[in-house]
Amino acid sequence: MPSISKPQRPTGLGRFPLVVLAGTALAVLGGCSGIQSTPEYPKDEMERQYEQYGSLLGGEGGFNLFGGPRRRENTDQGSAGIGVNSYLWRASLDTLAFMPVVSADPFGGVILTDWYSPADTPNERFKVNVYILDRQLRADGIRVAVFRQQRAGGTEWRDSAVTPETQRQLEDAILTRARQLRLASAPQS
Amino acid sequence: MKKILLGTAALLGTAVMAQGAAAQVTVKFGGDIRFDAAWVDDDQPNSKDINFQQEVRFPITAEGKTDNGLTYGAFVRLRNTGSNHGASSTAGTTNGENIYAERKYIYVGGGFGRLEMGDEYGAVTKLTGFAPAVGIGQLDGNYENFTNSGLFQYVPSNYFNRATKITYYSPNLAGFQVGAGYTPEYDQTGDNNSLLRRVPGTSYNDVVELAASYKGEFGGATVNLGGGYTFGDEDTAIQEEMRLWNVSAAVGFGGFTVGGTYFDNKGPLVNDPSPNSYPTLLGAPLTGEQTGWNAGVSYKNGPIGVAAAYGRTESEFTGTGGDLEDTVWSVGAVYTVAPGLNVMVDGYFVDSESANTAGAVIPAGNDATIVMLRTQLLF
Missing domain, CATH: 3.30.530 (Alpha-D-Glucose-1,6-Bisphosphate; Chain A, domain 4)
Known part of the structure; x- marks a missing residue:
């Protein structure tokens, strides 16, 4: 069991800048070097489920409450129907x-x-x-x-x-x- | 010449005005409903052989994009209570039928990285993994809801912590990605963080999460590596400080994935996002350190997936009998009948030394065999 009196560790006020600093340093590193940087982030569990199992509604799962491309436009994003882009x-x-x-x-x-x-x-x-x-x-x-x-x-x-x-x-x-x-x-x- | 410029300026002005706003926000609503049937054979008193369970989850996403490619949005997942990863329903009551906003956060992303702010899993959860799984989830399955698996874990104990936090993810740099997060109060979600409502308890504060992952592809094989470290301060002196770390690896080739993880939990042992982080599960004192590993293999081919996994944890225990070992074996399969309609089956073989019956000082242990069938609907 730990003893009752403990040395004080840095508090959150001290730690938060550390996190920000580490993050910024990495972002800067990615920005300057020749390494290819892709804005890809971990997907949510639900998204992965839709990718793997699909949706009863078809498409990428869920339905649009408002906004977003209509389904038809979704499928011919290229130039189907017309001769140019x-x-x-x-x-x-x-x-x-x-x-x-x-x-x-x-x-x-x-x-x-x-x-x-x-x-x-x-x-x-x-x-x-x-x-x-x-x-x-x-x-x-x-x-x-x-x-x-x-x-x-x-x-x-x-x-x-x-x-x-x-x-x-x-x-x-x-x-x-x-x-x-x-x-x-x-x-x- | 001056006149030309004047005239063309008017033309261009009109052309630009005609364009209007292009930023567009989409709001999406989805759902995931599951019906589970389980057959249980274990050593617990008053256990029933067969039981059903239902879970429902509704993800809502609002997202927009600015002209320069900045993505911003919010994610809210509503679900019914009573799940193993959400707020627990109290035995004997009907609050498993209540819908609550389990996870909710705002995000901003772009070339600089991504910030997630709110009640959401942290960097360790999103950048590290465990034994590959299909369907219900094998080690990640729902056996905890049907039997007592004691202190068994398959991930570090903050893996399903969704306390209010802020997390930064770097972009993917040649396969590498890092994440860092800060959680002021380990057990507080929603507006409970307000200082007036804050209840200093036996939890943790000022928790910092650091994690990194690597994803690569070598001649048709995919490699996923992850590592995480979490540290935080204990609320009261009788607790251990929080120090958690884990590493994970997975290799995929032609439908097969082989992988596993090793983790070391010091501090909160019980993987319970809603509070009792200090291990009071057992009557006798735990020194508060636990190590564990698991490994598994999965195979996916079209609508079919199968997987098998083995996990083991060892928890320090100062009472009679010494350290406690818990193991879980699991096999599972999934069949996608139609897009969004799945049938799944999992079998669990739990051998827990730390599982206890309420009030006992020395854990009696528990052996359980569970078969679970799930029908899942996604829309």
């Missing part, structure tokens, strides 16, 4: 939703908008062509062409230059949106 396709449509679309061909991956005048610059109008070039979600899988015209008095419009920067920024906006869509429908980790 579905994330790029949906991202392009989302990003250009404020402009009238004249033609959208999901098999060839071409979206052509009509002329559009921003409300605060009624003297100029834009037209955008988007080409989706790949079935994969990649940065070079999208090309945007922007056309700009300025009013030359009356109803006459005259072509005008567009900076390449504008096209690049639009491409970036579409890629960002595609990334968001991809993340939102990725399997939850």
